[in-house]
Amino acid sequence: MSELQSRPPLSRLLRIAAIAEGTTLLLLVFVGVPLKHGFGIPEITRFLGPLHGVAFLTYIWAVINELSLRDQPRGWTAKAVLFSFVPGGTFWFFRRSIASAR
Known part of the structure; x- marks a missing residue:
């Protein structure tokens, strides 16, 4: 059995x-x-910036968690x-990771 076939599936988190x-x-x-920058409407970045920051930190924590629990x-x-x-890299990477784990 190859390493890819024996690897457990990625966590839901x-x-x-x-x-x-x-x-x-x-x-x-x-x-x-x-x-x-194009239309002078900075309000959306004031909301999306911190939201993305929290999402990014959660993602990094989940990757570290996956490394420790699933031995990636x-x-x-x-x-x-x-x-x-x-941009869009996590979608491509995880689609590829899930496909190679099957």
């Missing part, structure tokens, strides 16, 4: 945190920043963190 982090980053980058490889952890800095 991590999936929810990845969706929240990815969604808030996309909203912040593609809605909040254009409204703030260190390379997986580094990729999970790096893809969180790319």
Whole structure:
């Protein structure tokens, strides 16, 4: 049995945190920043910025939690963190991680 087949599935907390982090980053980058700098409406970034900060910290905590509880490889952890800095990266990474775990 290969390493990918024996790896347990990702936790529900991590999936929810990845969706929240990815969604808030996309909203912040593609809605909040254009409204703030293009139209002079900074209110949306005042709301989305802290919301994304909480979502990001929750996601990082969930990745660390997943590493300690499910014994994910260190390379997986580094990729999970790096893809969180790319808009839409968490969606792509976790779709790929879930598909490779099957």
